[in-house]
Amino acid sequence: MKKNKTYHIITIGCQMNQVDSERLSAFLESSGYKSLPDFKKAGVVIVNTCGIRQMAEDRAYGLVNQVRKFNPAAQVVVTGCLSKRADVKKRLDGRADIFLPISEIMQLPGLLEGFEFEPHFSLDEVRLEQGEKYLGIAPNHESKFTAYVPIGNGCNNFCAYCVVPYARGREVYRRQADILREVRGLVKKGYREIILIAQNVNSYHDEEKRFPGLLQAVVKIPGKFWVRFSSSHPKDMSDDLINALGSSPKLCPHLHLAVQAGDDEILKKMNRGYTSKHYQGLIKKVRDVRPGISITTDVIVGFPGETKAQYENTVKLFKVVKFDLAYIAQYSPRPGTVSAGMKDNVSQDEKKRRAKELNEILKITAAANNQAYLGKTIEVLIEGIDKRGHYYGKAGSYQTVRINTDIKKDKRSGLIGEFALVIIDKALPFGLEGELAPVVKSLKK
Ligand code: SF4
Numbered sequence: 001m002k003k004n005k006t007y008h009i010i011t012i013g014c015q016m017n018q019v020d021s022e023r024l025s026a027f028l029e030s031s032g033y034k035s036l037p038d039f040k041k042a043g044v045v046i047v048n049t050c051g052i053r054q055m056a057e058d059r060a061y062g063l064v065n066q067v068r069k070f071n072p073a074a075q076v077v078v079t080g081c082l083s084k085r086a087d088v089k090k091r092l093d094g095r096a097d098i099f100l101p102i103s104e105i106m107q108l109p110g111l112l113e114g115f116e117f118e119p120h121f122s123l124d125e126v127r128l129e130q131g132e133k134y135l136g137i138a139p140n141h142e143s144k145f146t147a148y149v150p151i152g153n154g155c156n157n158f159c160a161y162c163v164v165p166y167a168r169g170r171e172v173y174r175r176q177a178d179i180l181r182e183v184r185g186l187v188k189k190g191y192r193e194i195i196l197i198a199q200n201v202n203s204y205h206d207e208e209k210r211f212p213g214l215l216q217a218v219v220k221i222p223g224k225f226w227v228r229f230s231s232s233h234p235k236d237m238s239d240d241l242i243n244a245l246g247s248s249p250k251l252c253p254h255l256h257l258a259v260q261a262g263d264d265e266i267l268k269k270m271n272r273g274y275t276s277k278h279y280q281g282l283i284k285k286v287r288d289v290r291p292g293i294s295i296t297t298d299v300i301v302g303f304p305g306e307t308k309a310q311y312e313n314t315v316k317l318f319k320v321v322k323f324d325l326a327y328i329a330q331y332s333p334r335p336g337t338v339s340a341g342m343k344d345n346v347s348q349d350e351k352k353r354r355a356k357e358l359n360e361i362l363k364i365t366a367a368a369n370n371q372a373y374l375g376k377t378i379e380v381l382i383e384g385i386d387k388r389g390h391y392y393g394k395a396g397s398y399q400t401v402r403i404n405t406d407i408k409k410d411k412r413s414g415l416i417g418e419f420a421l422v423i424i425d426k427a428l429p430f431g432l433e434g435e436l437a438p439v440v441k442s443l444k445k
Pocket residue numbers: 155156157158159162163164165199200233
């Protein structure tokens with residue numbers, strides 16, 4: 001029987017997983033596989049998993065079960081964060097056929113043909129060698145105007161709650177010249193937004209070259225495009241990087257800096273390597289260098305042993321920093337991490353209450369920050385058309401912008417993937433609304 005050489009990838013989790021899936025897709029196509037939008041008909045279904053929270057893990061189990069039920073003939077591949085965990089393999093035994101860390105995707109075509117997994121080096125060497133090779137694959141970008149460009153992979157930080165260092169291994173970084181070549185190619189193709197990503201961009205190095213220098217080199221590439229980066233770690237946030245934030249209008253006025261907690265004892269237990277005061281000092285410096293920059297963060301409530309008084313320090317930090325957006329997670333223990341050995345003693349109800357309270361504070365600070373945009377004309381990268389038939393997009397400062405102009409009457413079409421000037425007339429907690437400015441400045445050059 002002829003082999004069904006079609007594939008479908010389901011991606012769960014962070015931007016790094018999306019990057020991995022885009023590279024995986026390009027790699028499979030170079031090996032003769034064709035993408036299929038319907039997982040029920042694909043010969044190979046790959047679930048790119050996330051293990052950062054229990055909820056994401058449960059989603060992966062549900063998806064694998066669904067694939068098996070609706071496409072019993074498919075070869076089911078589990079990759080991503082959960083692919084190395086023995087308990088996951090046991091749980092999915094008989095339903096998933098192949099478990100493969102993303103850094104080993106070079107082996108996938110062979111494994112799909114029934115060959116054995118055969119590392120040619122010791123495990124550490126394979127990790128490094130393959131990690132670098134896989135980052136070099138030319139990806140199939142999902143978007144035609146926003147591209148994630150990985151500058152590295154892995155993490156050396158071992159925050160007490162986090163699976164990433166175990167799932168992705170130690171840090172590997174790409175050569176600056178390769179990254180610049182990739183960005184130049186994307187800008188030439190018309191990409192408008194370049195997002196440089198790694199687990200900890202601040203640790204980037206290529207011999208003597210560091211992340212601030214890489215940023216400077218990227219913004220010097222000619223063309224009209226925005227640059228964002230993610231994620232930064234507060235303990236490694238250098239003055240050079242802070243100063244770079246104010247150095248070019250191509251760099252979006254947005255910094256994502258995960259704080260995780262506002263209490264020094266909890267930060268220590270989390271192994272984060274900074275204090276609440278240090279974090280607040282960084283934000284002050286950043287705002288001095290780039291006034292009006294939006295600040296977003298990640299925070300965990302209910303870390304093992306977090307008392308009400310310690311949580312109140314996070315409340316205080318939220319009120320002082322006045323974030324524009326925060327991803328608020330209720331702690332859940334992740335197998336194999338240091339904090340999984342600590343007593344998860346904050347009740348679910350209390351975690352929920354803390355998350356809700358922080359969200360209420362966030363709504364107030366974000367809404368107040370957004371008031372500053374009222375009446376201003378800002379550049380928006382148009383991402384699509386909503387159900388009402390109106391454009392929406394992203395501001396450089398990362399808010400979603402709804403554009404109320406009736407495009408049928410206005411007759412301005414074809415703006416998806418382009419920059420447009422928008423006059424802001426409404427500020428919401430997590431978004432802005434406005435009208436297209438009378439003259440759309442076409443920035444296509
Ligand atoms: S810095 Fe900490 S939270 Fe971020 S990926 Fe590394 S271990 Fe995880």
